[in-house]
Amino acid sequence: MEYLSADKILVVDLTTSEVTEDELSDELVEQKIGGAAINKYLYEQYEADNPVVVGTGLLTGTLFPASGAAVMTAKSPVTGNLCHCPITLKVGLEIQFAGFDYIVIKGASDNPVFLWVHDGIADITDALDVWGKNTWETTDTWRKAMGDDLIQTMVIGKAGEAGSDLAQVCLNYWASGDRFGFGKLFGEKKLKGLAFRGMGLLEIADAEEFVDQALEILDDIREGDFIGKKGIGDIYAAMGQSGVNAWLEPLVHRHSACYNTPYATNTFVYLDEDPATLKETANEEPGFLITELYGLLGFKALGLSADDACRMLKICAKGGYDAAAVAHQAKAAGKTSMGDIESALADFSGAGPMHGKGVFSPWCPNQPLFSFFEEAEEDPGGWWERRQAVAYIFGIHPIFAVMSPELVEDDMLEMAGVGTELSIEPEKLNAAVAYLYK
Amino acid sequence: MGIKIDALKCTGCMACEMACGYHRDDGFALLASCIVAYRTREKKDYFGVIVKEEDELLIARPEGLEVKKLGASEEPSEPAQKADASAKPMLLREACDMCEDMEVGPMCVKFCPVNAISPA
Known part of the structure; x- marks a missing residue:
């Protein structure tokens, strides 16, 4: 062609x-x-x-x-x-x-x-x-x-x-x-x-x-x-999950978009750096880019703090685990802390x-x-x-x-x-x- | 006359870069763009836009705008050097001509979906 x-x-x-x-x-x-x-x-x-x-x-x-x-x-x-x-x-x-x-x-x-x-x-x-x-x-x-x-x-x-x-x-x-x-x-x-x-x-x-x-x-x-809307917090609000935005907001650094996409569907959270930082940080791995909705939602439903939930997302991405599936299986197994979930990933x-x-x-x-x-x-x-x-x-x-x-x-x-x-x-x-x- | 960029509005979607590439090549390509999204600090979420102008580089970073004179003894700042990693270096690209042959004006301004780019 x-x-x-x-x-x-x-x-x-x-x-x-x-x-x-x-x-x-x-x-x-x-x-x-x-x-x-x-x-x-x-x-x-x-x-x-x-x-x-x-x-x-x-x-x-x-x-x-x-x-x-x-x-x-x-x-x-x-x-x-x-x-x-x-x-x-x-x-x-x-x-x-x-x-x-x-x-x-x-x-x-x-x-x-x-x-x-x-x-x-x-x-x-x-x-x-x-x-x-x-x-x-x-x-x-x-x-x-x-x-x-x-x-x-x-x-x-x-x-x-x-x-x-x-x-x-x-x-x-x-x-x-x-x-x-x-x-x-x-x-x-x-x-x-x-x-x-x-x-x-x-x-x-x-x-x-x-x-x-x-x-x-x-x-x-x-x-x-x-x-006027951007990031995953506003998407959650549009889904009827109105509490997520305020829960996550203290960690939010910036929002970004996929190629040529008018809405920024991705949200970066700083976990080991001040989220308000604008200058380039010396920290090579200050946080995590949230690109998927249901993993974070699942970890929140388990009662994790926003910080722990985002750290769990990072653990999942590094290990190549589907975070939504992890949260789903963790709930079924009664695992409700970051440490317990991480320990059970292989099971x-x-x-x-x-x-x-x-x-x-x-x-x-x-x-x-x-x-x-x-x-x-x-x-x-x-x-x-x-x-x-x-x-x-x-x-x-x-x-x-x-x-x-x-x-x-x-x-x-x-x-x-x-x-x-x-x-x-x-x-x-x-x-x-x-x-x-x- | 040039363009100005609000780096905090920018979402890094690269529409500007592709629009500029179209202006240069009459096809969809990124190699000849004079406006480039720099995105090599992916794990830090540190991104912005660089524009090659006739006599200077316009570097729009989250913390503010930097203008570097071309040909000065001072080296371009690191973001400019690393903007396009292995791609065509910024200094070898043609300078922005404000899309003078386009009826609609600068294509990067037109295609930015979040109005982060505007005529100066």
Whole structure:
């Protein structure tokens, strides 16, 4: 595919250490559009080898508002279902510019490895030196080894290596939308993680028209009901969890956004530094970036202080544990202190709290945030599934998708056409969404 | 005439950087942007924006704005040096031209979703 694309699908066989490339055909994009739907198509091509597929949405990494998400697709070792998780922060962006639209990782390695993807080159690289290290140490090791602090990683910790049901693939140092135990799958493959860096360029079929329309949509979004809100505290308030914001506020340092996302969905808390500090601190690890809602909520429900709850999030992310699942299992086991929960991490098993049909990550709240969506009034469950499916196909941030009714399917379809010169009609989107539930 | 940046409003989304890259390359890319989000201190949550102007670097940091004259004997401050790690160094990038060929004016101003960037 010529536009909005690197025009390459990477297939990595961890069993044989072979790496091959295919072109991304216009026909496949016209049929499945992108993101989760093409991920699923590729999964089915290589199903016998239990693949993990990482792919970008059709609009990922563009100036279309909230186009910061990529998607990871695999059969969950916890639920047994084929499902999809968002890849956010700046990781989805980096995947888009590292030279491949889709990456299929099949088979399993005998020895620990990681996949280093950079400027259209992919190397299966030895990871023995970081096997046993936590996610923070691993990301630091890879960035230092490659001499680039902007390398973006998808990485597992002890949980994934040990085969825990609660294992999560983390993004750099932080929790991710992997709520389906994909970290366990990485561990089974002896895959410590993936590292991305790229300086690619996405050509646009009608660049001027694309950017003009993106700006018009952004101008509409600027009038949205979420304006004036930011961070996870305000999201909790919109979810009806009004006590969380005040509980967390004394620790809040700053809020930040995923790539090109108008709402700052991430909140950094300082745990070992004054949160009001503006100058760069000498402390290398002063706190934690909260990127996931349900872990913190679960720890609060157990009675932990905000400080302990955030420290627990940090422990989970370093170990590569899904914090929401940890809080869920801790409650079931009657563990209500930070020390008891940390001591029991290796003993927990089973899934975390879920909502929806189990196709899309329950990382995203299943309700409108800040805004009114007419369809959500009539069929809340169906609205959420559709909203997520469309976001996962185009590469839109899933949480922003449930707070901005200004983002409409017709605009995404039109922008896809303007950007690619391909014919992508509403019927094709309906078919792609339906395909995700087959 | 230039732009000004409120680093405390900035959420580090990089829309400005991509908008500038589009202006330079007529495609989506980051290598030629003259406005760059610096984000190498990820574990510290220390981020801001650097702009390459004709004669100076504009460094918008959380604690305030710093202007460094280009060509002065003094070295650029560390945030400027580390802004883009292995990418194209700021000093080798073209200076901001305020998107003089764009009808809508500076693209970074237009695409900043939180109005952290404005004409000076």
